[in-house]
Amino acid sequence: xxxxxxxxxxxxxxxxxxxxxxxxxxxxxxxxxxxxxxxxxxxxxxxxxxxxxxxxxxxxxxxxxxxxxxxxxxxxxxxxxxxxxxxxxxxxxxxxxxxxxxxxxxxxxxxxxxxxxxxxxxxxxxxxxxxxxxxxxxxxxxxxxxxxxxxxxxxxxxxxxxxxxxxxxxxxxxxxxxxxxxxxxxxxxxxxxxxxxxxxxxxxxxxxxxxxxxxxxxxxxxxxxxxxxxxxxxxxxxxxxxxxxxxxxxxxxxxxxxxxxxxxxxxxxxxxxxxxxxxxxxxxxxxxxxxxxxxxxxxxxxxxxxxxxxxxxxxxxxxxxxxxxxxxxxxxxxxxxxxxxxxxxxxxxxxxxxxxxxxxxxxxxxxxxxxxxxxxxxxxxxxxxxxxxxxxxxxxxxxxxxxxxxxxxxxxxxxxx
Amino acid sequence: xxxxxxxxxxxxxxxxxxxxxxxxxxxxxxxxxxxxxxxxxxxxxxxxxxxxxxxxxxxxxxxxxxxxxxxxxxxxxxxxxxxxxxxxxxxxxxxxxxxxxxxxxxxxxxxxxxxxxxxxxxxxxxxxxxxxxxxxxxxxxxxxxxxxxxxxxxxx
Amino acid sequence: xxxxxxxxxxxxxxxxxxxxxxxxxxxxxxxxxxxxxxxxxxxxxxxxxxxxxxxxxxxxxxxxxxxxxxxxxxxxxxxxxxxxxxxxxxxxxxxxxxxxxxxxxxxxxxxxxxxxxxxxxxxxxxxxxxxxxxxxxxxxxxxxxxxxxxxxxxxxxxxxxxxxxxxxxxxxxxxxxxxxxxxxxxxxxxxxxxxxxxxxxxxxxxxxxxxxxxxxxxxxxxxxxxxxxxxxxxxxxxxxxxxxxxxxxxxxxxxxx
Numbered sequence: 001x002x003x004x005x006x007x008x009x010x011x012x013x014x015x016x017x018x019x020x021x022x023x024x025x026x027x028x029x030x031x032x033x034x035x036x037x038x039x040x041x042x043x044x045x046x047x048x049x050x051x052x053x054x055x056x057x058x059x060x061x062x063x064x065x066x067x068x069x070x071x072x073x074x075x076x077x078x079x080x081x082x083x084x085x086x087x088x089x090x091x092x093x094x095x096x097x098x099x100x101x102x103x104x105x106x107x108x109x110x111x112x113x114x115x116x117x118x119x120x121x122x123x124x125x126x127x128x129x130x131x132x133x134x135x136x137x138x139x140x141x142x143x144x145x146x147x148x149x150x151x152x153x154x155x156x157x158x159x160x161x162x163x164x165x166x167x168x169x170x171x172x173x174x175x176x177x178x179x180x181x182x183x184x185x186x187x188x189x190x191x192x193x194x195x196x197x198x199x200x201x202x203x204x205x206x207x208x209x210x211x212x213x214x215x216x217x218x219x220x221x222x223x224x225x226x227x228x229x230x231x232x233x234x235x236x237x238x239x240x241x242x243x244x245x246x247x248x249x250x251x252x253x254x255x256x257x258x259x260x261x262x263x264x265x266x267x268x269x270x271x272x273x274x275x276x277x278x279x280x281x282x283x284x285x286x287x288x289x290x291x292x293x294x295x296x297x298x299x300x301x302x303x304x305x306x307x308x309x310x311x312x313x314x315x316x317x318x319x320x321x322x323x324x325x326x327x328x329x330x331x332x333x334x335x336x337x338x339x340x341x342x343x344x345x346x347x348x349x350x351x352x353x354x355x356x357x358x359x360x361x362x363x364x365x366x367x368x369x370x371x372x373x374x375x376x377x378x379x380x381x382x383x384x385x386x387x388x389x390x391x392x393x394x395x396x397x398x399x400x401x402x403x404x405x406x407x408x409x410x411x412x413x414x415x416x417x
Numbered sequence: 418x419x420x421x422x423x424x425x426x427x428x429x430x431x432x433x434x435x436x437x438x439x440x441x442x443x444x445x446x447x448x449x450x451x452x453x454x455x456x457x458x459x460x461x462x463x464x465x466x467x468x469x470x471x472x473x474x475x476x477x478x479x480x481x482x483x484x485x486x487x488x489x490x491x492x493x494x495x496x497x498x499x500x501x502x503x504x505x506x507x508x509x510x511x512x513x514x515x516x517x518x519x520x521x522x523x524x525x526x527x528x529x530x531x532x533x534x535x536x537x538x539x540x541x542x543x544x545x546x547x548x549x550x551x552x553x554x555x556x557x558x559x560x561x562x563x564x565x566x567x568x569x570x571x572x573x
Numbered sequence: 574x575x576x577x578x579x580x581x582x583x584x585x586x587x588x589x590x591x592x593x594x595x596x597x598x599x600x601x602x603x604x605x606x607x608x609x610x611x612x613x614x615x616x617x618x619x620x621x622x623x624x625x626x627x628x629x630x631x632x633x634x635x636x637x638x639x640x641x642x643x644x645x646x647x648x649x650x651x652x653x654x655x656x657x658x659x660x661x662x663x664x665x666x667x668x669x670x671x672x673x674x675x676x677x678x679x680x681x682x683x684x685x686x687x688x689x690x691x692x693x694x695x696x697x698x699x700x701x702x703x704x705x706x707x708x709x710x711x712x713x714x715x716x717x718x719x720x721x722x723x724x725x726x727x728x729x730x731x732x733x734x735x736x737x738x739x740x741x742x743x744x745x746x747x748x749x750x751x752x753x754x755x756x757x758x759x760x761x762x763x764x765x766x767x768x769x770x771x772x773x774x775x776x777x778x779x780x781x782x783x784x785x786x787x788x789x790x791x792x793x794x795x796x797x798x799x800x801x802x803x804x805x806x807x808x809x810x811x812x813x814x815x816x817x818x819x820x821x822x823x824x825x826x827x828x829x830x
Contacts, residue, residue: 002645003752010681013830015748016649016668021739081737081757088717088736090436091444096456099716099740111432115425154428156421163421170422197814198710198746363748364830366663367681453722457712460721464731471767474636477779499782504628508635530626530672537654537696541783542624550674 003081006382007372014367020359023385024373025075027355028393030189030211031218031348032072035397037186038219039065040113040178045268047116047175057261060230060410061223062120066113067401073106074393078384098192101184109178109185116174118154119167121408125152126159148407186215193354200294200365201301201358206283213276218347220269221340224262228337231258234411262336266326269343277319280350297365301357305368310353318346474508477501481509492566505565525550528559613726613791613819614705614764617798617807620824622785623698625650627672632780634670636765638755645751646670647762648702648777653828654678656692661828673698699829700786702777703728703749703762704810704818711741711750711761720759726791726819727764735759746814764788791819 004019039061045051046058077083090107093100129149132142156163187208193199194207235251284302287295302310322339356371377383447462481502482489492498503509505527506519534547554562563570633648634641649668655661664679677685709728712720719735722728730741735758742750742759753760765775769788773779778786789798801807801823808825809818822829 002643002754003757005644011683012680013663013665014681016665017645017742017751018748019751021742021752076738079738081739081752082735085717085734085736087443088719088734091440092448092459092718092734094459094715094718097714097716097740099714099738102716107432111425111429115429118425119422154421154424156424158421166420166422192740196714196743198744363746364663366661366830448718451721452724457709457722459718460729461718461731461734464721464729464733465723467732468729468763468766469770473765473768473771473773473776475632475776475779477774477776500628501780501782504632504780504782508632526671526674529674530628531624533672533674533676535625535673535676535696536690536693538693539695540624540697541622542698545624 003381007374007385009370009372010362010367011370012362012367013364014362014369015364018362018369020356020369020371022079022355022359023371024387024390025079025385025393027348027351028390029072029075029079030186030215030355031351032068032075032393032397033186033189034211034215034218034347034351035222036065036068036072036109036219037182037212037215038217038221039068039223040109040182040219041216042220042223042265042268044175044179044182047171048179051264054261054264056411057223057227057265059120060227061219062113062117063404063408063410064223064226064397064401065219066110066117067404068397069106069110069113070400071393071396074396076102078389078393098188098195101188105181105185105188109181112174112178112181116171116178117408118152119171119174122153122156122167123159123164124409125149126157129153152407183212187212193358198363199358201298201361202354204283206279207354210276210279210283213272213279214347214350217269217272217276218344220265220272221343221347224265224269225337225340225344227265228258228262228333228340230410259333262333263331266331266336266339269340270323270326273319273323273343277315294365297361301360301368305360305370306353306357309349310357314346314349314353318342318349322346472510474510475503476509476512477503484513488566491564495567495569497565497568523558523560525557525559528563528565532559611790611792612724614769615726615789615791615798615802616702616705616764616820617787617789617801618700618820618822619785619787620697620699620822620826622783623650623700623781624783624785625652625669625673625698626782627669628780628782629700629777629786630668630670632776633762633765636768636776639760640754641670643754644668645754645760647749647760648700651699651701651829652678652696653699653826654688654696655694655826655828656688657694658692662686662688663828663830669698695826697824697826699822699825700777701747701749701810702820703764704747704816704820705764707817707819708815710744710746710814710816714740714744716740723766725769727766727769728761729763729766730759730761732756732758746811746816747818 002019004021004023007023008019010018042054043058043061043065046054077086080086087103089100090103093103095101129146132138132146132149135142138146190208190211193202193211194204196202235255238251287298322342325335325339325342328335359369359371361368374382374386377386377388383389445461445463448460449462451458451460451462479501482493485502489502492500492502503519505522507522509519510516512519529550531542531545532547533550534545535542537543559565627650630646630649631641633639634646637647639645639647644667646668649665649670650673651663651665652669652673653661653663662678666673666675666679675685677687680686705727707726709720709722712722712728715721716738717734717736719731720728720741721731732753737752737758739752739759742752745761750759750761752758765773765777768775775786775788778788787798787801789796791799793799802821805823807821807823809821810825810829812818
C-alpha cells in the first residue's frame with residue numbers, strides 16, 4: 001500500500017495519485033503550536049500589560065509554553081517520510097515556502113521563551129544554589145541540582161534590587177517581542193494552508209488570521225484548564241497535610257486566588273472566541289455568496305459530508321456551548337473548566353475540518369475522499385500517523401511539564417506574598 | 418557590558434554559530450541558486466547528472482526487425498503495425514545481452530486493452546474492432562487462434 | 574577593564590559579521606532566469622487519437638521503476654463519458670494501467686456505473702502527466718530546495734534531499750505528484766529525463782501506438798510539436814492558477830478536470 005492508501009477511501013472521480021497525505025499528525029501540529037502561542041500570549045498579558053491579577057497563571061503559562069515546544073515538533077517528525085532529514089529545513093531553507101519558516105521561527109521562539117524563563121527564574125536559581133551550597137551534607141542528587149542551578153545562573157549571581165529590576169525589564173521586553181513571534185509561529189501555519197492555491201478550501205487570505213485567533217483561544221483555554229487542575233491538586237494535598245502548616249497559603253486563600261484568575265482569563269478567552277468565530281463564519285458566507293467553480297463540491301463537503309463535524313461538533317459543542325457556559329452569571333471554577341475543555345475540543349475540530357476537510361474532495365471537483373483514522377496500528381506507519389501517535393503527542397507536554405516543574409517550580413507565590 | 422541581561426543573548430548567538438558551522442559541513446558545495454532564480458532554481462546542481470545517468474530500458478528504435486525480420490515484417494503489414502514490439506514483449510534494454518530473452522505476454526487482458534468494444538463514436542476507440550469478452554471464448558488466450566503479428570484470421 | 578571591553582566589542586563585531594557572511598550564499602542575486610536559450614521541453618497530447626489502451630502507463634511504470642502493483646503513477650489516462658442528460662461520468666481505473674476493459678464507470682468504493690450506449694453523447698480519453706510548468710507551484714512550496722526547475726524546463730526532485738513533507742504534493746493543482754513507495758520521497762513524471770539526454774523520446778511517447786503523445790522543443794521553431802501548438806487550436810489544463818503548464822492538448826473538452 002502506498003502512503004495514505006490505507007486510511008483513504010475514494011468515491012466517484014478521484015485522480016490516481018490523490019490520497020489523504022496530510023492526516024492526523026498534520027491536524028496535531030497546528031493544534032500544538034496553537035497551544036504554544038496561546039499560552040505565551042496569556043503569560044504576556046501579565047508581563048507586558050501588567051494585569052497583576054494574572055500573575056500566577058502567567059508563570060504557569062510561560063513554563064507550560066516551553067514544555068509544549070518539543071511536543072509541537074513531534075507531529076512533524078512523525079509525519080515526515082524522511083524524518084532524519086528534518087534538519088534540511090535549517091540547512092537549506094527555501095524561503096518561498098511557508099514551511100521553511102518552521103526551523104527559524106521555532107528556534108527564535110524557543111530562545112525567547114527560554115530567555116524569558118531565565119529572567120523570571122534567575123532569582124530562584126541563585127537562591128536555590130545558595131541554599132544548597134550552604135548545606136553541609138549533600139546527597140548525589142542534591143549535588144547535581146546544585147551544579148544545574150549554578151550553571152543556569154549563567155554566572156549572574158547578583159540578586160540585589162537593581163539586578164532584579166533589570167530582570168523585570170528584560171522580561172517585559174522579551175514578552176513584548178515574544179507576542180508577535182508567537183503569533184508568527186502559528187500564523188505561518190495558517191499561511192501554509194492559506195497560500196496553497198491548488199486547494200479550494202484552504203486558499204483564503206483569512207486563513208493565517210483565523211489560525212492565530214483560534215490558537216490564542218486554545219492556549220488560553222488550556223492554561224485555564226491546567227491551572228484549575230493543578231490548583232485543585234494542590235488544594236487536595238494541602239487538605240491532606242492539614243496539620244503541618246508551613247506558612248503556605250491556606251485552602252481558602254487558594255480558592256480565592258484561583259476563582260479570580262480563572263474569571264479574568266475567561267473574559268479574554270471570550271473575546272478571542274468571538275473574533276475567531278467571526279472570521280470563520282465570514283469565510284463560509286463569502287464562499288457561498290461568490291459561488292466560484294469550487295463552490296459546488298465545497299458546499300457538499302461543508303453542508304453534507306462534514307455537516308456534523310463542522311456545525312454540531314466544532315461550532316455547536318466546541319464554540320456555542322462553552323460561550324453560553326462562560327457567559328452565564330456566577331461563573332464557577334468547575335463550569336469554567338468544562339467550558340475550556342469544550343473550547344479545546346472545538347479548536348481541535350477546527351484543525352481537523354481544515355486539514356482533513358481540505359482533502360475530502362478531489363482536485364477534479366467531482367469526487368470525494370473519506371478519512372479513516374487508524375486506531376489499532378498494524379505497522380509503523382499506522383502507529384505514527386494513527387490514534388496512538390496522536391495521543392503520544394498530546395501526552396508529551398504534560399510529561400515534560402511534570403519534569404520541568406521540578407527544576408522551574410511554577411507555584412512560587414508562597415514566597416512572593 | 419556589566420549588565421547581566423545580555424547573557425542569554427550570548428547563549429543564543431553560540432547556538433546560531435553552531436548551526437551555521439554545521440551548515441558548512443552538511444550542505445553540499447553545489448547547493449545554491451542556479452539558472453531559474455531563487456524561487457525555482459534553489460537546488461543541488463549535482464542532482465541533474467544523477468537524473469541523466471540511468472540507461473533507458475525501452476529501446477523504441479524500430480530496430481527489432483534487424484534480427485526478427487519475419488515477425489516484424491508480418492506485423493508491419495497488419496492492422497497491429499502501430500503497436501511497438503516492446504508493448505507486448507517488455508522493455509528490450511540491451512537485448513540480446515540483457516535480457517537474453519524477452520517475455521511474451523499472452524494474457525487475454527493485454528488484448529482487451531484495445532479490443533474491449535467501447536461505444537464511443539467521438540473517439541478513435543470506436544474504430545477498433547472489439548469482442549464481447551464474456552461470449553467470445555471466455556478465459557482463453559487470444560493468441561491461441563490469433564497470431565498477434567498477423568491477427569486477421571480471414572487473411573491466413 | 575579597557576582590554577575586557579575591547580575584547581567584548583571585538584567578539585560582538587566578529588560574531589555579528591560572521592552570521593550574515595555564512596548565510597549570504599543563498600542570497601546570491603543570480604536572479605535572472607538565464608535558463609537554457611535553445612532547449613525547453615514541451616508535450617503535446619492529441620485527445621482525438623487516444624484510444625485508452627494504457628500502454629503508455631505500463632511503459633512509464635516499467636521504465637521509471639514505479640512498482641506495477643503500487644496505486645500511484647507518473648502518468649495516467651482519464652475517460653470521460655458525457656451523456657445526453659448533461660451529466661459527466663469520468664474515471665481512471667488504476668490510472669488506466671490495464672487500459673479500459675470495462676464499459677462501466679469506476680466510482681471507487683461506490684462500485685461501478687453502467688451507462689447505456691444510446692445515452693452517450695460523446696466520450697473520449699485524456700492522457701495526463703506532469704505539466705512541467707513554467708511557474709511550478711510545487712517548486713515554490715518546497716521548504717528545502719529538493720525540487721527545482723532544470724534549465725531546460727523539466728521539474729525534477731532530488732531524491733537525496735527531499736524530506737518527504739508532502740507540501741509539493743498538496744501544492745500541485747494537477748495531482749501529478751505522489752510519494753514513491755520505495756524511496757519514500759516525492760516523485761512525479763520528469764519527461765524521462767534520462768532518456769531525453771540520450772536522444773530518446775519518453776517511454777510514454779514511444780509506447781503510444783497512435784501518436785497521441787508527442788514531445789518537442791519549444792525553442793526550436795522547426796520542431797513539428799512546436800509548429801503544431803503555434804498553428805493549431807490547443808488548450809492547457811487549469812491555466813487560471815497561473816502555472817503556465819507546458820503540456821498542450823488538442824481537442825480539450827470543457828468538461829476535462
